[in-house]
Amino acid sequence: MNSAIRRTFFKTLQQLNPHPVTELEYTSPFELLIAVLLSAQATDISVNKATRKLYRLANTPEKMLLLGEAGIIDCIKTIGLYRTKAKNIILTSQSLIDRHAGEVPDSRESLEAMHGVGRKTANVVLNIVFGKPTIAVDTHIFRVANRTGLAPGKTPMAVELALNRVTPVEFRQHAHHWLILLGRYVCKARKPECWHCAVASLCDFHLKTVASSTL
Structure with a gap:
């Protein structure tokens, strides 16, 4: 995939969804941080179900500490790795209070x-x-x-670096969401739905599927 095709690729996704947003539910930076932390090996739907219960009881670092690890577990036990995640929520909440006055920091190193x-x-x-x-x-x-040829790489870091290198500047802010939504709903793992993909003609995937495909 060359630079001209990549630009058209992102332009097409932009036209379909000019202002994409996360499907995780949140009302504050802290709530988003916790939701993303919980989303590892879990679907956004399952995380939203858990956080609706959790945030009614605790939606700040201080309240999380008061709720305690057991209380958090009771709210999030429907999602994977809930015990480890509950422990991390407590430790992260304490770090936010101790190091950042309870606010989510805006630097990668601090996060x-x-x-x-x-x-x-x-x-x-x-x-x-x-x-x-x-x-x-x-x-x-x-x-x-990898499948489309947009930014191939053998590891997540390699793909991230490749995407940062090849994604036109004007599309970088929303590239993350466009690609997630494409992968979640169209370019699926087991059966990519190429027959209704807006960028199918631009990608390098050779085994294009059709509606009647059993792939």
Whole structure:
């Protein structure tokens, strides 16, 4: 895929969805941080179901500490790795209070210094909360970048670096969301739905599927 095709690729996605937003539910930077932390190996639907209950009881670092690990577990036990995630929520909440006056910091280093917050989580928060043109590579973006030929790479970091290099500047702010939505709803892992993909003619995937395909 060359630079001209990449530009058309992103332009097409932009025309379909000019202002994409995350499907995670949140009303504050802290709520988003916790939701993204919980989303590892879990769907946004399952995370939203859990956080609706959790945020009614605790939606600030201080309230999370008061709720305690057991109380958090009771709210999030329907999602994967809930015990580890509950522990990380407590530790992250304490770090926010101790180091950042309870506020979510706007630097990658500070975010990644907190328990359970890796590069992907930091990129999501930096992009959505602070408007930075970061690209968080999850399984959907990793698949789309490789399958389409947009930005091939053997690791998430390699794909992120490639996307940062080849994505035109004017599309970087929303590239993360466009690619996630494409991977989640169209360019699916087991059966990509090429027959209604707006960018199918631009991608390098040779095994294009049709509606009647059993692939």
